[in-house]
Amino acid sequence: MHLADLVTLAPFILLTSGGLTVLMLGVWPQRVSTRMLTAVTLAFLLLAAAAALFWELPREVGSMLVIDGISRLFTVLCTLGAAAIVLLSYGYAPTRNEARKEDIREEYLCLLLFATLGMTLLVSSRHLASAFIGLEILAVPLYALIAWRPAREGAVEGGVKYAVLAGFAAAFFLYGIALAYASTGTLDLVALGTITTGGSLLPVAMTLMLVGIGFKLALVPFHMWAPDIYQAAPTPVTALFASIAKAAVLVFLIRLLCLQLPQIWEALLPLLWGLALISMVAGNLLALRQQNLKRLLAYSSIAHLGYILVALAAGNSLGRDAAIYYAGAYVVMNLGAFSVVAALTHPDHDRGDIEEYRGLGRRYPALGLAMGVCLLALAGLPPTAGFMAKLLAFGAAVAAGNIMLAIIAVINTALAFFYYLRIIMVFYGQQETNRDITPPSKGSIAVAIIASVLVIGLGIFPQWLLEAYYKAP
Amino acid sequence: MYWLSVLIFMPLLGGLLIGLTARGRTAYSRWAALAFTGAELLIVLGLWWGADPGANGYLYMLRAPWIPALGIQFLLGMDGISLLLALLTALLGPVAVLVSWNAVQRNWPAFASLLLATQAGIMGVFLALDLVLFYVFWELMLVPMYFLIGVWGHQRRLYAAYKFFLFTVTGSLLMLVAILGLYFTHGKQTGIYTFDYFELIHTSLPGTSGMWLMLGFFMAFAVKIPLFPVHSWLPDAHTEAPTAGSILLAGLLLKTGAYGLMRFCLPLFPDASAVFAPVGMTLGVIGILYGAMLALVQEDMKRLIAFSSISHLGFVVFGIYAWNQQGLSGAVILMLAHGVTTGAMFALVGMLEERSGTRLMANFGGLLSPLPRLGALLLLFTLSAMGMPGLANFTGEFLVLAGVFQVSAGLAVAGALGIIAGVIYLLWMYQRVMLGEMRSEQTWTDLDRREALVLGLLAIAVLWLGLYPAPFLDILQTPLTTIIESGVAVTTGAADAPR
Numbered sequence: 001m002h003l004a005d006l007v008t009l010a011p012f013i014l015l016t017s018g019g020l021t022v023l024m025l026g027v028w029p030q031r032v033s034t035r036m037l038t039a040v041t042l043a044f045l046l047l048a049a050a051a052a053l054f055w056e057l058p059r060e061v062g063s064m065l066v067i068d069g070i071s072r073l074f075t076v077l078c079t080l081g082a083a084a085i086v087l088l089s090y091g092y093a094p095t096r097n098e099a100r101k102e103d104i105r106e107e108y109l110c111l112l113l114f115a116t117l118g119m120t121l122l123v124s125s126r127h128l129a130s131a132f133i134g135l136e137i138l139a140v141p142l143y144a145l146i147a148w149r150p151a152r153e154g155a156v157e158g159g160v161k162y163a164v165l166a167g168f169a170a171a172f173f174l175y176g177i178a179l180a181y182a183s184t185g186t187l188d189l190v191a192l193g194t195i196t197t198g199g200s201l202l203p204v205a206m207t208l209m210l211v212g213i214g215f216k217l218a219l220v221p222f223h224m225w226a227p228d229i230y231q232a233a234p235t236p237v238t239a240l241f242a243s244i245a246k247a248a249v250l251v252f253l254i255r256l257l258c259l260q261l262p263q264i265w266e267a268l269l270p271l272l273w274g275l276a277l278i279s280m281v282a283g284n285l286l287a288l289r290q291q292n293l294k295r296l297l298a299y300s301s302i303a304h305l306g307y308i309l310v311a312l313a314a315g316n317s318l319g320r321d322a323a324i325y326y327a328g329a330y331v332v333m334n335l336g337a338f339s340v341v342a343a344l345t346h347p348d349h350d351r352g353d354i355e356e357y358r359g360l361g362r363r364y365p366a367l368g369l370a371m372g373v374c375l376l377a378l379a380g381l382p383p384t385a386g387f388m389a390k391l392l393a394f395g396a397a398v399a400a401g402n403i404m405l406a407i408i409a410v411i412n413t414a415l416a417f418f419y420y421l422r423i424i425m426v427f428y429g430q431q432e433t434n435r436d437i438t439p440p441s442k443g444s445i446a447v448a449i450i451a452s453v454l455v456i457g458l459g460i461f462p463q464w465l466l467e468a469y470y471k472a473p
Numbered sequence: 474m475y476w477l478s479v480l481i482f483m484p485l486l487g488g489l490l491i492g493l494t495a496r497g498r499t500a501y502s503r504w505a506a507l508a509f510t511g512a513e514l515l516i517v518l519g520l521w522w523g524a525d526p527g528a529n530g531y532l533y534m535l536r537a538p539w540i541p542a543l544g545i546q547f548l549l550g551m552d553g554i555s556l557l558l559a560l561l562t563a564l565l566g567p568v569a570v571l572v573s574w575n576a577v578q579r580n581w582p583a584f585a586s587l588l589l590a591t592q593a594g595i596m597g598v599f600l601a602l603d604l605v606l607f608y609v610f611w612e613l614m615l616v617p618m619y620f621l622i623g624v625w626g627h628q629r630r631l632y633a634a635y636k637f638f639l640f641t642v643t644g645s646l647l648m649l650v651a652i653l654g655l656y657f658t659h660g661k662q663t664g665i666y667t668f669d670y671f672e673l674i675h676t677s678l679p680g681t682s683g684m685w686l687m688l689g690f691f692m693a694f695a696v697k698i699p700l701f702p703v704h705s706w707l708p709d710a711h712t713e714a715p716t717a718g719s720i721l722l723a724g725l726l727l728k729t730g731a732y733g734l735m736r737f738c739l740p741l742f743p744d745a746s747a748v749f750a751p752v753g754m755t756l757g758v759i760g761i762l763y764g765a766m767l768a769l770v771q772e773d774m775k776r777l778i779a780f781s782s783i784s785h786l787g788f789v790v791f792g793i794y795a796w797n798q799q800g801l802s803g804a805v806i807l808m809l810a811h812g813v814t815t816g817a818m819f820a821l822v823g824m825l826e827e828r829s830g831t832r833l834m835a836n837f838g839g840l841l842s843p844l845p846r847l848g849a850l851l852l853l854f855t856l857s858a859m860g861m862p863g864l865a866n867f868t869g870e871f872l873v874l875a876g877v878f879q880v881s882a883g884l885a886v887a888g889a890l891g892i893i894a895g896v897i898y899l900l901w902m903y904q905r906v907m908l909g910e911m912r913s914e915q916t917w918t919d920l921d922r923r924e925a926l927v928l929g930l931l932a933i934a935v936l937w938l939g940l941y942p943a944p945f946l947d948i949l950q951t952p953l954t955t956i957i958e959s960g961v962a963v964t965t966g967a968a969d970a971p972r
Contacts (some may be wrong), residue, residue, distance in 0.1 A: 176950065381616060382609035391605070391649070398653040406653070410646035417642050418635065425623055462540060 006060050008052040011075055011120060018044025019113035026106025034105065041109040045116065050081040052120075063188050064130040070324060073126035073468045074228045074251050077331055078123065081244035082116040084335055084447045089236040091441025094149070095350055103471045108148060111141035114162035115240065119248035128177045128187040128209075131252055134174065135216070138245060138319045143230045144392055145240070146233040152349070155202070158232025165215060165225045173212025179205035193259040203267040209256065210271065216249045219275050220282040223302050227286075230298035235350050238294060242301055243331045250308065256385035257312050258320050265315065273405065279305030280412045287419050293354050296419060297337060300378060303416060304330055310409050311393035314400035322392035323464060327466045329377070329458060336374035336451030340367050343440035343448065354426050361427030364440060369449035372424050377455045379420040382414050385458035385465075392462075400449040476520060477535045477549040480559065481597045481610075482565070483516075484509055488589030495582030503574060506585035510592065513684065517563040521556060530951035533554060539606070544656075544667035548603040553948040554805055558599045561812045564591050564934065565724045567858035569717035571927045572820045576716055576827055577625060584625060584717075587617040598729045600969055601663055604652045604668040607737075611645055611693070611729070618718065618726065622972045626713040633706075633713035639662030640706040644696035651689025655741070670719045674740055674959075681692055687742035687749065697730030698786050708767075711779035716823030718773065723782050723819060724812040731789045731808055735801065735956060737795070743959045746794075753794035754877065758887045761789025765894035769901075774822045777902055778815060781858065784891055785811045785866070791888055792873035796960045799874025801953045802946055807869025809945070810857070810938050817854045817931040821847065824924055825906075828917060836913060837906040843917035848907045850920075850928045850939065857935045858901040860892050 001066040006013075021131030023040055025032045052075040086109065118138030125131040143166070181187055183201035195202075211222065217224035230238050257272075283303030290296040307332075313320035344351060344360055344367065351357060361368025377386035390413060397406040458465055487509035503766040524532040530552045551559065569588055577584050594614025601607040607966040615638060623634035652668070659676040660666035667673070678686065696703045707727075711719050734753075739746050746753075750958040763782030771777035785807065792804030824847065825840075826832050858865035860871075870892060878885040920928070938945065 020527070178642040265894055282916065363934050376616065382612050387609075387612075391653075394650060395653045395656070399648060399657045402651070403654070406650050411643065414639060418639060421635070421638060427622065428620075463542060468543060 004059075008055065008061055009065075011048040011079070012117060014044055014048040014051060015079075015113055015117040015120065018048070018279075019110045021119070022106050022113065023110045024108075030401065032106075034090070037106055037109055038086060041086050041113060044113065045079050045083040045086065048116075048120075049076050049083070052076050052079065053253055060126070064127045065121070065124045067124060068125040069468065070255070071120075073324075073328070073465070074123040074141050074247065075120045077328060078116060078119040078244045078248055081335060082112060082119075082240070084451075085236050085240050085244075086112060086240060087443035087447055088241050088339055091443040092234065092342050093345045093347050093438045093441075094234065096323045109144070111144055112240070115141040115145070115245070116211070119244055122248045123132065123251045125252065126181065126189045130190070132170075132173060132177060134252075134461050135249070136170065139216075140171070142166075142245070142414070145237045146229060148234050149239065152234075154232040156226075161225055161232075162229050169215030169222075171212075171213045172208050173217070175264070176208030176210075177204045178210065178211060179326075180349060184336055189255060189259060203264045206256075206264055206268060207271060210253075210268075210275075212225065213249060213253050213256075214275065217253070217305050218250065218302055219245055219305055220279045220302060222225065223279070225288075226302060227295040227298040231292060231352075233293070235338060235342040235345065236254070237469070239335060239342060242297065242338060243334040244307070245333045247327045248302070249324070250305070250469075252314065254323050255329070256319060257315075269313065269315070272309055273402075274304050276309035276313055277408060278306075279309065280409060284412050284415045284419075288415070290419070291354055292352050293341060293423065294350065294352075296354070296423070297334070297341075300416065300419070301330075301334065301413065304378070305388060306412070307393050307409055310405050311396045313405065314396040314402060316396060316400050318392070318399055319396035322389070322396045325392055325462060325465050326389040329389040331454070332451050332454045333374050333377045333386055333457065334447055336370055336455060339363050339444050339447040340371040340374070340452060341365055341372070343444035345438065347438050354423060357423075358426050358429045361424075364445075366445055367440060367448055369388075370452040371427055373452035373455055374448075375420045375424055377459070379417050383456065383459045385455045385462070388459050388462040475535060476516060477533055477551060477600055478564075480513065480516060480549075481549075481593050483590040484513060484593040484596070488586035488593070488748065491582055491589070492586035497582065499581040502582040502585040503515045503570070506570045506589060507567060508953070509589055510563070510570050511920060513566055513592070513596075514563040514772065517556075517560050519549070521560060524556065524948070525622025525638060530955055532864060536923060539603075543605075544660075544665070544669070545605045546603045546667075546669060547606060547766050548669060549600040549606075549669075551600060552952040553750065553950070554668075554732065554735060554952050556948060557597045557945060558804060559596060559808055561728070562592060562595050562599065562725055563929070565720055565812065565816050568751045568816060568820065568927050568931065569720050571923055572720065572823055573715065573717040576823055580624075586904055587621050588717060588721075590617040591621065595721070595729060601734060602670040604656070604670065604673065606668075608649055608652060610647070611648075611887055612642070614726065614729070615641055615644035615645075618721065621718040621721075622714045623670065625715040626718065627715075628713070629709070630713045633709040633721035636706045637710040638670055640696050640699075641693075644693040644703070648691045648693035651686045654686050654689070655683070658686075668839040670737075670741075676741070678742065678744070683742050683745040687738060687745035689731065690738050691739070691749070692754075694733040695732040695735070695756075698727055698760075698790060699730070699783065699792060700756045700787075701763055704760070704764075704783050707783060708776050708779045710767065711782070711819075712773060712775045716819055716826075718824075718879060719779075721817045721820040723779070723834065724816040727786055728812060730792065731804065734790065734793050735804070739796065739956050740959045743807075747796075750794040750796060751881075754791055754881070754884055755787075757787045758884055758891075759795065760784065761888055762787075762894070765891045765898065768898045769894065771898075772833050772835060773821070774834055774902065774906070775823070777834075777898065778818050778822065780900070781895065782811070782815055783894060785815070785858075787887065787891070790871050791884070792869075792876055795873070795876040795880050796877060796957065798953060798957060799872045799875050799879070802949050803869050803876055805869075805949055805953075806938065806942055806945060807866065807873060810865030810869045810935070813931050813934045813938070814854050814857045817850070817928060817935070818858065820924075820931070821851050821854065824920070829915065834902060834905045837889045838909045838913075839907070839911035841907040843911075844919050846920045846925065850932060851907065852903065854898050854935065855903050855933055855941065859896045863936075864937040868939055869943045897903060 049059030143163040147155045214222040249278045287299035308326045311319045377384035380386045380390040531550050533551040536551040539547045597610030619638045764780045768780035789804045792800040860867045
C-alpha cells in the first residue's frame with residue numbers, strides 16, 4: 001500500500017467516514033437538525049464524486065480494485081445519484097413530518113452512505129471476492145431502508161422478503177465463486193480471462209453467479225420480488241433500487257461477461273439469449289395492465305434489463321459500449337421518473353394507482369414535463385438518451401447477426417409505448433384529483449428537472465457518456 | 474445552407490416559446506402560431522424562388538457533424554421532391570392554425586406548440602438525408618400528433634390515438650432494424666460506418682438480404698401511407714382527430730410514407746424493389762378499390778374522406794412502383810393535390826361541424842341555399858378530388874395512369890375503376906349534404922373572412938396544380954431521373970447505377 005493508493009482510495013474512505021460522521025452527529029449531546037445532517041451527507045457524497053473525478057487512470061489497488069474509465073464514470077454517477085436520493089428523501093412528505101418523530105435521521109443517511117460505498121466497490125472490483133463484499137455492503141443497508149418507518153403497511157414484509165431473497169442470491173453467487181476457484185484456482189477477473197483450459201466446472205460456476213446477479217437485477221425468472229419491493233419501499237429508496245443500485249450490479253455483470261471466456265462463452269450464450277428474451281417479453285406483458293405506478297415501473301425496468309442483455313449477448317465491443325451507455329441512461333431516466341413519484345405523494349403515503357395522478361401534470365408543469373420526458377425516454381423516443389441507448393443496443397445485436405433478437409426487442413419496444421403513453425395521458429388528463437395535495441419540495445423538483453435535461457442532453461450528445469470512459473488515458 | 478435547419482428549428486423553438494410564455498393566453502398563442510407558420514411559408518417560398526439546381530439535383534445541402542464516432546451526421550438536403558413537399562407542409566401550417574381558430578376551445582397554447590412541433594417533425598422528415606436523423610424526425614412527428622388526437626379529439630379519441638401510435642411505431646421500429654442492418658452491411662463491405670444516404674446508396678446487397686432490408690423500410694412506409702392490410706388505424710385517427718389534426722394527418726403524414734418509398738426504398742434497394750414492384754402495384758390497386766368501396770358506404774363525412782384518402786394514396790403507390798417518369802411525377806403531383814384537396818375537404822367538414830355539431834350526412838341536406846359560398850367551394854374541392862380535368866388531382870391521376878399503362882394495361886384499367894367509384898361516392902356525398910331538402914331547423918351563417926381566406930388559399934393551389942403544373946413538373950425532372958436511373962440499371966443488368 002502506497003501513499004498514492006491512499007489517494008486512489010479517497011472516494012471509498014470519504015464515503016465510509018461520511019457514514020460514521022453522520023452516525024456520530026446523530027448521537028451528539030445537542031440535537032443536530034435534520035437539515036444539518038442532510039447537508040453533511042450531501043457534502044461527503046459530493047466530495048467523493050469530486051475525488052473520483054480526479055482519479056488518475058488506469059490504476060490498480062492491490063489485486064482487488066481497478067480504477068479505469070468505467071469505474072470512474074459509474075463511481076461519479078452513483079455518488080451523484082445518491083446525492084439526488086438524499087435530496088428526494090429530504091423532501092419526501094411521508095418522512096418529513098418532524099412532529100411524528102419519523103424524520104429521516106442519522107440512521108437513514110448513514111445506511112444510504114454505506115449502500116453507496118457498496119456500489120462504488122462493486123463498480124471498481126476486478127476480483128470476485130471484492131465484488132462479493134461490495135454486493136453485501138450494498139444489500140444489507142437496503143434491507144433496513146426498505147423497511148423504513150416499520151409502521152407502514154407492508155414495510156416489514158417487504159424488508160424481510162428482500163432479505164430472504166437477497167440471501168438466496170448471495171448464496172448462489174458465493175457458491176459460484178467457490179466453484180470458479182475450484183476449477184481455476186483464481187478469483188481475479190483478469191486472471192480468469194486468460195484461463196484457457198477450464199473444466200466443465202467453470203460454466204456451472206458462471207451460471208450460478210449469473211443466477212445470483214439475476215436476482216439482484218430482477219431478471220425474469222428471478223423477478224418476483226421486484227414489484228412488491230418497489231411498492232413497499234418508500235419512493236426515494238425505490239429510486240435508489242431502480243437506478244444506481246441496479247446500475248452498479250449491472251456494471252459488474254458487464255465486466256464479468258466482457259471477459260469473453262472463450263470456452264464458456266458458447267455455453268453461456270443460450271442462457272443470455274433466454275434471459276434477455278423472457279425478461280423483455282414478460283416485463284412488458286406484465287406492465288401492460290398494471291395499475292400501480294411503482295409496480296409498473298418495476299416491470300418496465302425488468303424489460304429494460306432485457307434490452308441490455310440483448311446488447312451483451314452480442315458479445316462484441318459495441319455491445320459492451322451499448323450496455324454501458326444503456327446503464328448510464330437507465331440511471332438518469334429512472335431517477336427522473338421516480339423523483340416525480342417521490343415529489344407527488346400524499347402527506348403520509350405514496351400514491352398508488354395511476355389514476356391518482358390524473359391531471360397533476362397540468363398543476364405542476366415542471367414535474368409534468370419532467371415525467372413526460374423521462375417516460376418517453378424510457379419508451380425510447382428520439383432525441384432522448386433512451387433512444388440512443390436502444391439504437392446502440394439493437395445495433396450491437398444486428399452487428400453480431402442476432403437479427404431475430406433485435407426484431408423481438410423492437411416489437412417489445414413498440415408494445416412498451418402503450419403503457420408509457422397511458423401514464424403521460426393520465427398526467428395530462430382532465431378532471432384532476434384534488435385529494436391530499438402536498439406541495440412538492442424544491443429538492444425533488446430540482447432533481448426531476450436536472451434528470452430530464454440530462455436525458456435530452458445525453459440523447460443529443462451521446463459522446464458525453466461514451467467518451468467519459470472511452471478516452472480514459 | 475442553414476435555412477434548411479431554420480425550417481426545422483423555427484417551428485420547434487416557436488412551439489417551445491409559445492408553450493412557455495403564453496400562460497393560458499389564447500389570442501396571443503393563436504397569433505404567434507400564425508406568425509410562425511406564416512414565416513415558415515415565406516421562407517420556403519423564398520427557397521423556391523432562389524433555387525439553383527446543383528449537379529446532382531440537390532438545390533440546398535447542409536452537412537454538419539453530429540455523432541462522428543457512430544457516423545451520424547446532421548445532413549439535410551433539399552431536391553425538387555423535398556422542396557414541393559416542404560412547400561405543402563408550409564402551406565398547410567397556417568391553414569391548420571386558421572381552421573382551429575375557434576374550433577379549439579381549451580388550452581390553445583399547448584395546442585399551438587404541439588401543432589408547430591408536428592410541423593417541425595414533418596419538415597425534418599422531408600429534409601433529412603442521414604438515416605438516423607431521418608428516423609429521429611420520423612418518430613418525433615408522432616408524439617405531438619398523438620397528443621393532438623388524444624387530447625383535442627372527439628369521443629373515441631384515446632382509442633384512436635393509441636391505435637395510430639402503436640401501428641406507426643411498430644412499423645418504424647422495424648425500419649430501425651433495417652437501417653442498422655444496412656449500416657453494418659455497408660460498414661463491413663467498405664470499412665466506412667456511416668448513416669449517410671449518399672454513401673449507403675451504393676451498398677451492394679447480396680442474396681436475399683436486400684429484400685429483407687427493403688421490407689423493413691417498406692413496413693414503416695406502408696403503415697404510414699397506409700397500404701391495404703395495415704390501414705385500419707387511419708379511419709379512426711382521421712375521424713377522431715380535431716380538424717387541424719386531420720389536415721396534418723391526411724395532408725402531410727400520409728405523404729411521408731410515400732416520400733419514404735421514393736427517397737429510400739427505390740434508390741437504396743433497386744434490385745429488391747424491382748422484384749417487389751408488381752406486389753407494390755397490386756397493393757396500390759387493392760388500396761384504390763378497397764378505399765373507394767368503403768367510402769361508398771360511410772355515413773360520417775370525415776370517415777368518407779378518410780377512406781377516399783386510402784384510395785388516393787393507393788394511386789400514389791401505384792405511380793411510384795410504375796417507376797417511370799410519368800408514374801413518379803404523377804405520384805408527386807398527386808401527393809400535393811391530395812394534400813391540398815383533402816386538407817380543404819377536412820377544413821370544410823370542420824366548418825360544418827362547428828356550425829351544426831354533427832358530421833353525419835343524414836343530418837345535412839339542402840345547405841347550398843343558406844351557405845352558397847361554402848357550397849361552391851365544397852363543389853370545387855369535390856370535383857378536384859374526383860379527378861375533374863383542370864383541377865389538381867386530374868393532373869396527378871392522369872400521369873400515374875399513363876405511367877402504369879406502360880407497365881401493365883390491366884392494372885391501369887383496374888386503377889381507373891377506382892376513379893369511377895370516386896365520382897360516385899363524392900358526388901353522392903355532395904348531393905346528400907348540399908342539395909335536396911333542408912333537414913335541420915337551425916340558422917346557418919356562411920363563411921366568414923378567416924374561413925374564406927383559408928379556403929381561398931387552397932383553391933388557388935388546386936387551380937394552379939390543375940391548370941399549369943409545368944413549374945412543379947420541371948423542378949421534379951432531375952431528382953426523378955436519378956430515381957429512375959437506379960431502376961434502369963437493374964433492369965438492363967448493369968452492375969452498378971451510373972454515379
